[in-house]
Amino acid sequence: MSQTSDQTPDQTNGLSTLPSAGEEGDTRRPRADSLPGRRLDLVVAGVLVAGTTAVLLATAPAQGVHRDEAYYMKAGEQYATYYEHALTGKLDAPLARESIARYWSYNSEHPPLMKLLYGLSWRLFHRCDCAEERDLHPGVARLERGRHRTLAFLSETSAFRLPTMVLFGLLGALVYLFFVEAFGSRVGAAAAALLTIAQPRAFFHASTASFDLPAATWWFATSYAYWRALEGGKLRALATGLLYGLFLSTKLQSFFLPFALGGHWLFLAMSRRRQKLGWPTPAPLIAMVVVGPLVFAALWPHLWHDTVRRLGGYLAFHWKHVHYNFEYLGHNFNRPPYPWHEPLGMLVTTAPVILLALALAGTALLGAASRLEQQQQQQRQRQRQRRRQTGDKLSRATWLLILLGVLVPMAPFFFGRTPIFGETKHWLATMPHLAILAGIAVALVGKRLAVELSPRPVVGCLMGVALAGVTAAPAVVETMRSHPYALSHYNALVGGAPGGAELGMNRQFWGYAIAGLLPWMNANLPPNTKLYLHDCNHDAFEMYRREHLIRPDIVDAGMEEPGVRASQAALVIHEKHFNKYEYMIWNAYGHVRPAAVLVLDGAPLVTLYLRDDTFGAGNLR
Amino acid sequence: MRRVLSWRGCLAACLLVTLSALEVYCTCRARSSAPTDGDWRAAAALIAQEFQPGDLIVFVPQWSDQVGRKWLGSLMSLDDVARMDDAGYQRTWEVVAAVTDSSSAGRLRNRGQGRVVREQQLGRIRVRLRENPGREVLWQLHANAPVQEVGYEPHRCVRLPDLGAGSAPARLGFPGVSFGTELVVYAGLADFRTRRENYGRAAIRVLVDETEVARATLDNESGWLGLPPVPTTPGEHHLAIEAEPVPSSSGQPARLAVCVAAEARR
Numbered sequence: 001m002s003q004t005s006d007q008t009p010d011q012t013n014g015l016s017t018l019p020s021a022g023e024e025g026d027t028r029r030p031r032a033d034s035l036p037g038r039r040l041d042l043v044v045a046g047v048l049v050a051g052t053t054a055v056l057l058a059t060a061p062a063q064g065v066h067r068d069e070a071y072y073m074k075a076g077e078q079y080a081t082y083y084e085h086a087l088t089g090k091l092d093a094p095l096a097r098e099s100i101a102r103y104w105s106y107n108s109e110h111p112p113l114m115k116l117l118y119g120l121s122w123r124l125f126h127r128c129d130c131a132e133e134r135d136l137h138p139g140v141a142r143l144e145r146g147r148h149r150t151l152a153f154l155s156e157t158s159a160f161r162l163p164t165m166v167l168f169g170l171l172g173a174l175v176y177l178f179f180v181e182a183f184g185s186r187v188g189a190a191a192a193a194l195l196t197i198a199q200p201r202a203f204f205h206a207s208t209a210s211f212d213l214p215a216a217t218w219w220f221a222t223s224y225a226y227w228r229a230l231e232g233g234k235l236r237a238l239a240t241g242l243l244y245g246l247f248l249s250t251k252l253q254s255f256f257l258p259f260a261l262g263g264h265w266l267f268l269a270m271s272r273r274r275q276k277l278g279w280p281t282p283a284p285l286i287a288m289v290v291v292g293p294l295v296f297a298a299l300w301p302h303l304w305h306d307t308v309r310r311l312g313g314y315l316a317f318h319w320k321h322v323h324y325n326f327e328y329l330g331h332n333f334n335r336p337p338y339p340w341h342e343p344l345g346m347l348v349t350t351a352p353v354i355l356l357a358l359a360l361a362g363t364a365l366l367g368a369a370s371r372l373e374q375q376q377q378q379q380r381q382r383q384r385q386r387r388r389q390t391g392d393k394l395s396r397a398t399w400l401l402i403l404l405g406v407l408v409p410m411a412p413f414f415f416g417r418t419p420i421f422g423e424t425k426h427w428l429a430t431m432p433h434l435a436i437l438a439g440i441a442v443a444l445v446g447k448r449l450a451v452e453l454s455p456r457p458v459v460g461c462l463m464g465v466a467l468a469g470v471t472a473a474p475a476v477v478e479t480m481r482s483h484p485y486a487l488s489h490y491n492a493l494v495g496g497a498p499g500g501a502e503l504g505m506n507r508q509f510w511g512y513a514i515a516g517l518l519p520w521m522n523a524n525l526p527p528n529t530k531l532y533l534h535d536c537n538h539d540a541f542e543m544y545r546r547e548h549l550i551r552p553d554i555v556d557a558g559m560e561e562p563g564v565r566a567s568q569a570a571l572v573i574h575e576k577h578f579n580k581y582e583y584m585i586w587n588a589y590g591h592v593r594p595a596a597v598l599v600l601d602g603a604p605l606v607t608l609y610l611r612d613d614t615f616g617a618g619n620l621r
Numbered sequence: 622m623r624r625v626l627s628w629r630g631c632l633a634a635c636l637l638v639t640l641s642a643l644e645v646y647c648t649c650r651a652r653s654s655a656p657t658d659g660d661w662r663a664a665a666a667l668i669a670q671e672f673q674p675g676d677l678i679v680f681v682p683q684w685s686d687q688v689g690r691k692w693l694g695s696l697m698s699l700d701d702v703a704r705m706d707d708a709g710y711q712r713t714w715e716v717v718a719a720v721t722d723s724s725s726a727g728r729l730r731n732r733g734q735g736r737v738v739r740e741q742q743l744g745r746i747r748v749r750l751r752e753n754p755g756r757e758v759l760w761q762l763h764a765n766a767p768v769q770e771v772g773y774e775p776h777r778c779v780r781l782p783d784l785g786a787g788s789a790p791a792r793l794g795f796p797g798v799s800f801g802t803e804l805v806v807y808a809g810l811a812d813f814r815t816r817r818e819n820y821g822r823a824a825i826r827v828l829v830d831e832t833e834v835a836r837a838t839l840d841n842e843s844g845w846l847g848l849p850p851v852p853t854t855p856g857e858h859h860l861a862i863e864a865e866p867v868p869s870s871s872g873q874p875a876r877l878a879v880c881v882a883a884e885a886r887r
Contacts, residue, residue, distance in 0.1 A: 009797055094829030185641050325813070325817075332813065332815075334817045335817060352644065353640070353644045354640055354641055354644055358637075426842035445633045447630075448630025448633055448634075449630040449631070449633075467637075470638055470641045471641065473646035474640075474645045474648065477644075477645050477648050477649070478644075481648060481649070481652065490652075491648075492643075495651055496648065496652070497648075497651065498651060498654070499651065501682070501684040502682055502684070536809070574687070576773050577813045579770055579773045579813075580770035580812060582758055582768075583768040583769065585768055586699055586768055586775070587699075587767045587768050589700070591694065591699075591701050592698070592701075593690055593691065593695055594687055594691040595691075597688050597691050599655070599688060600652045601652045602652075602656065603684065603685075603687070604684070604686075605765040607691075611695075613695075
């Protein structure tokens with residue numbers, strides 16, 4: 001492809017960085033904005049999606065089923081069955097109030113999209129023995145005989161979780177594509193994508209059938225679409241609206257995105273007015289307001305009747321949400337006011353340190369990043385001129401969009417009155433934006449190293465890979481070593497899980513960690529043991545039974561003190577406010593000696609007591 | 622024109638590599654610092670060999686307690702783990718799991734009362750035996766009481782009837798208690814759920830032969846609160862412990878679960 005004499009120097013190869021103005025570029029390597037370059041980027045994005053999904057499929061089976069996940073799996077099975085029964089004629093009057101209520105009234109406090117996807121994925125991919133275990137399935141979804149026709153290559157749990165895994169891979173891919181499009185640096189893009197994926201707690205959530213990780217993906221996807229739509233194009237605006245509708249249909253974090261995008265748009269409008277320029281196109285925001293709710297309503301049959309009342313019920317549930325217990329700096333909080341710095345404290349103690357350090361550096365270097373973006377935009381404009389396309393040529397204040405993406409998801413928790421459940425999951429959308437800031441720092445380091453002036457493309461490519469690899473290495477190590485108990489992970493600043501315990505930070509939540517004790521229990525519990533499950537809820541326990549991970553003769557002893565008194569074995573999942581349950585067990589069993597303790601780097605996660613205190617000791621990990 | 626590598630670029634790259642390597646090292650070290658099963662087995666064998674009835678075993682840091690009790694729990698009773706305080710024990714085994722933080726290490730050195738008479742490093746565990754003159758316990762209010770959660774800690778204690786707003790004082794009376802030279806009383810608000818749902822304060826009074834000898838105010842943050850020790854005259858006395866709600870300025874009703882323990886010591 002030829003260059004015209006008034007062009008700024010070309011952007012160079014995909015794994016190097018931009019040259020400064022006045023420097024020669026290497027025309028042998030695909031430019032980030034050229035067609036071969038774009039194809040390369042799409043291939044990389046595809047690899048990110050496929051690779052992330054594959055890694056998650058391989059590692060997720062070790063991770064237990066958490067409380068909420070079990071509810072969403074159950075709901076998903078029902079919602080998918082609704083469509084199956086409706087489409088196969090097994091459901092009379094599928095649009096009737098009673099028909100919908102039978103399938104959709106369960107778990108109506110959360111929107112349906114991800115649950116439906118979990119159910120559809122389960123329906124397509126699970127290995128089926130549903131008729132044999134019909135009593136473990138929700139009533140409306142029970143299979144009386146035979147088997148579901150499925151592709152049968154996943155366990156039930158993995159089949160349910162697959163959509164979240166794919167969305168996590170998609171998040172990494174979108175971060176990569178956004179970075180290349182905005183800043184033109186594939187090194188920075190690769191680093192940002194890897195740092196998005198290699199985060200212990202995000203990786204945990206990506207291995208679950210729950211909504212917070214998908215919410216982060218939809219936040220980023222909608223923001224990216226909005227950013228692209230600012231250059232014009234009805235289809236881009238429509239895409240923004242559609243994606244926002246999917247976000248609304250996922251979880252209530254969606255209510256906060258308009259603050260970020262609206263604030264960004266207002267800033268753009270004001271800065272253009274100061275320059276006596278035209279307004280930025282409002283089309284994407286209009287599409288969000290118009291198309292988003294339509295998608296939301298279309299996807300949620302529960303709202304098709306008594307719409308106003310049920311929508312009000314959904315909103316009221318979250319407006320008046322209960323306050324949970326969580327431990328922070330040695331204190332158990334369960335009512336407001338909460339410390340305003342809790343989200344920052346959790347961020348600083350749980351995110352990989354390299355991500356935090358590079359994000360800080362990237363923030364400080366946003367000015368330099370804006371110059372990269374300007375160069376990239378000029379290239380795109382020349383590309384459009386060659387293709388005779390029109391579009392908004394003006395700055396999109398990308399730096400502000402990124403900063404808003406960091407702050408707005410966290411913002412509700414700075415006021416000290418918002419219920420906090422556990423840890424970072426409600427503001428996971430912050431993390432890819434931090435990764436982008438980190439990628440900016442990496443891109444500029446690469447630029448400083450003059451990678452693009454390497455005499456041979458291969459050397460430049462290898463140096464870019466090395467740079468991205470060095471950046472991602474500690475995050476990957478932390479993610480691997482924390483799995484599958486990443487909700488107990490704390491970073492190197494704190495000293496890992498033991499450091500978190502020492503600081504008095506939230507040990508865990510959601511009751512999933514008992515999965516680590518299932519093999520021990522299967523091997524050692526006496527026949528027909530009544531097991532007190534503590535914070536592992538009954539639905540999660542039933543999923544373990546469906547997956548044949550727990551012996552069928554081990555049964556749920558019940559809840560609270562009656563459950564402890566009826567039990568022969570009792571679990572305690574360690575969170576500060578749960579200490580009373582351990583003492584309940586001591587009172588009932590008359591001794592204080594655990595049979596087994598599951599630890600992460602020496603910090604206890606789950607303890608198992610046997611009423612009959614007569615066996616050998618030994619840690620599990 | 623070929624450009625010489627920028628020194629700033631090299632410096633930034635070196636910092637990046639250093640930070641990356643350091644973080645990997647610290648992450649791996651967190652796991653390698655944890656005591657192994659072999660360390661625990663050796664510590665348990667040592668203590669079991671030299672253990673005497675009446676010895677107390679404690680674990681440092683306290684959050685390693687479950688792991689410690691798995692290895693040494695057969696030498697520990699409910700009375701030990703749910704004790705009122707350490708004063709009744711003449712010998713205390715401190716089992717100190719390795720920590721990486723120097724400030725924690727500093728706290729560990731000052732952990733217990735009494736002089737160290739034996740100390741041994743076993744892998745990543747340090748076992749320390751302290752001896753203390755101790756106190757002879759003549760009478761316990763809370764003997765055989767169920768273990769309650771008070772301030773997220775286990776304590777055998779006796780729950781007074783729950784106090785509500787405007788309710789009459791709750792009272793426990795014990796005639797003919799054999800006192801020694803000292804009366805020690807602890808109190809707290811039991812059960813985190815009750816504390817969460819009720820925010821209030823309770824006034825505690827200790828009366829010997831109907832004369833007030835100690836008082837304290839409990840609230841949700843007090844935890845397990847020790848009242849000032851009371852010097853007593855040996856012999857039989859009447860002991861009473863009273864609790865009543867402190868009126869709240871908000872006027873909100875509160876249900877307070879006051880739990881008390883007491884020992885007469887010599």
